[in-house]
Amino acid sequence: MSGSEPEGAWKYWDLLTIVFLSTLLDLLIFFFPDSLSRKALGLAFVLFFPGYVFITALFPERKELDNLERLALSFGLSIAIVPLIGLALNYTPWGIRLNPILVSLTVFNVVSAMAAVHRRKNAIKPWIPWVILDEIKGELEWERSSKLDKALTVVLIVAIVTSIATLGYVVTHPKPGEHFTEFYILGPGGKADNYPTNLLVGENGTVIIGIVNHEGGNVTYYVQMWLVNLTWDNRTNTTIIHGMYRMPGWFNVTLPNVPVNIEGNWTPEFEKNYTFSINKPGEWQLWFLLFKGKQPKLPPAPPDGNYAETPARNLILEAVNGTIQSLKLNVNVR
Template sequence: MKKYWDLITIIALSLLLDFLIFYYPESLARKALGLAFVLFFPGYVFITALFPKKKELDNLERLALSFGLSIAIVPLIGLGLNYTPWGIRLIPILVSLTVFNAIVGIIAIYRRAKAREPWIPWIDIEKLKEELEWDKASKLDKALTVILIIAIFSSIATLAYVITHPKPGEKFTEFYILGPNGKAADYPTELKVGEEGRVILGIANHEYRNVTYYVEVWLVNLTYDFETNTTHIYNMYLMDRFNVNLPHKPIDIEGNWTPQWETNYTFSIDKPGKWQLWFLLFKDGEPPLPEPINGDYAQTNATQRILDAIDGKILSLKLNIEVRKI
C-alpha cells in the first residue's frame, strides 16, 4: 500500500469530495478539494499511468504535466457529456471525473506494480535541489528560480481564493402574480360588485441578506393622456397592506424552480367601473402614508407611489379589472 499511497489518496479524496458536495456543499474543505479535483487529480493519474517508470520523467515535468493535462482532460469530458442526455451539469461532471480518476488511478497502480524501477513520489529536499541543479546554479539563476516558485504558489493561492470566495451574483427580488390555478393565465379581469377574485402572490429573496418586504394593495382609477404624456389619478383606495420576512434564497440553476413564499390572495371590489389593482413591493420599510380624504388618497402625495410604479422605480404588479353592477 505504501508503494501506491499517492494514487490511493487521490481515489479516496475524489470519493470524499462526492460526499462533501452532497452533505456539506458550503464547506471550505469542499471548495479546496474541488480545486485539486479539477486542476490536478485527472492529469496526475493520467501521467502516472502513461509513465510509471522513474527514468521517463523527472519530478518537475510530472508536476507541470499534471496541471496541464488536467486543464485539457476536464473540458474534453465536459464536451463528451454535452452530447449525452445528462448534459453538462454538476452531478454528471462529478460522476464522470470521479470514475475517470478511479479507473485511470487503478491502471496507474497496475502499471507501477509491473515497472522495474517505478516512480514513487516522496518529498526530499536534496532531490529537489538536484532537480533544480541548485549547487551548480549562479546567484542570478537561484534568485530567478525562487521568484518563479513564489510566482507559481502565489498564482495557485490567488486562484484558490477567487474560487473559494466568489463574487456575489446579481442582487434582485422575484415578485410575481399568478392566476388561481398557479399559472400566468386566467386572471380575474371581470368581476361583479362584491364578487371575490383570487390570485397567487409570490416573492423570492435573492438579495444575499434577510429582507423584510412590505406589500401594499391599491385600487386605482386613472387615465393616461398620450398628448401631454401625463397620468391622471381620479381615485385611489388602499385595499390591504402586510409584510413578510424572508432569508436569502440561492438561485438553483441545476434543479427545477421552486417558490420561496406564495400566498392565495383574495379580494373584492364594491365599486363598479374600470379599475387597476396595483400590488406594490417595498424592501426594509415603506414610505409614510398621509391621511386620506374620505378614504380616498387621490388628492394626497400617496399618488406618487403609483407614478413611481408606472416609471419602474418601485417593484409592482398590476391587474386591469372591469367591475360590473349586479
C-alpha cells in the same frame, strides 16, 4: 522527485490516494457539507486531481516529462478539463449542479487513475513520485542550469505556490453574495399561468403573492395593491395616469433570511392568496408594490378615491420606471 522505485501497491500510491480522496470528498459533501475539510479538499479535487491523473495516464514514462512540467501541466489541464465537463453537463438533463459535477469529476478521476495504473504497470521506466530530498537538486539540474533557467524555475515555483494560496483564501473566505428579494405572483393553481386577466364586473379573481427573503437578515415587507388605468404618451414619452384606486388587502409580514440554494429544488418561503374584484369595466392594471422596512405615507384619500392627481401617483410612476420593486397584472373587465 523520482528516486529509488517503490514496489507493490506503493508503486501506485499517488493514483490510489487520488481515488481515495475523491471518494472521501463525496462523503464529506454528503455528511458534512459545511466543513472546512470539504473546502480544502475540494480545491485540490477541482484544480489538481483531474489534470494529474490525465497527465499520468498520457505520459507514464519517466523520460517524457520532468517533475516541474508535470506539476504545471496538472494545474493547467485541470483548469481546462473541469469547464469542459461542466459544458458537457449543460446539455444533459442534469445540468450544471453540484451533484452532477461531483459525480462526473469523481468518475473522471477514477477512470483516469485506473488508466494511469495500467499505463504505469506496462511502462519500461515508469515515473513515480517518490520524494528523496538528496535527489531533488540533481533532478532540477540546478548546478548545470543557466541563471535564466534558475530564475524561471524560481518564478514558476513562486507562481504555483501563490496561485494555490490565493485560490485557497478565496475558497475559504467567500465574498458575501448579493442581497435581494424574490417577489412574484402565481395563478390560482400555483403556477405562472392561468392568471385572472379577463373578468366580468364584480367577478372575483385570485392570485398567489409570494415573497422570499435573501437580504441577509430579518426584513419586514409591506405589500400594497393599486388598481390603475394609465396610458403612454408617445409624443412626450411620459406615463399618464387616469385612475389610481387603492385596493383592499394590504398586508405586511416579517420574514427571516433564507440562503440562496442553487443545489436543490426551489421552495417557497411565504405565499398568500389574494382575491380581488373590479367594479368598473375597462382595461386595468393591478399593481403590487413591495416595500422593505417601512412604506411611504399616503396623502388623504380623495372624495372619489382616485389618487391619480395626488402625490401617491409617484408610486406608480416609480414602479413603471423600475425604482420600486413591483409586479403588474393586466386585467380586462367587461
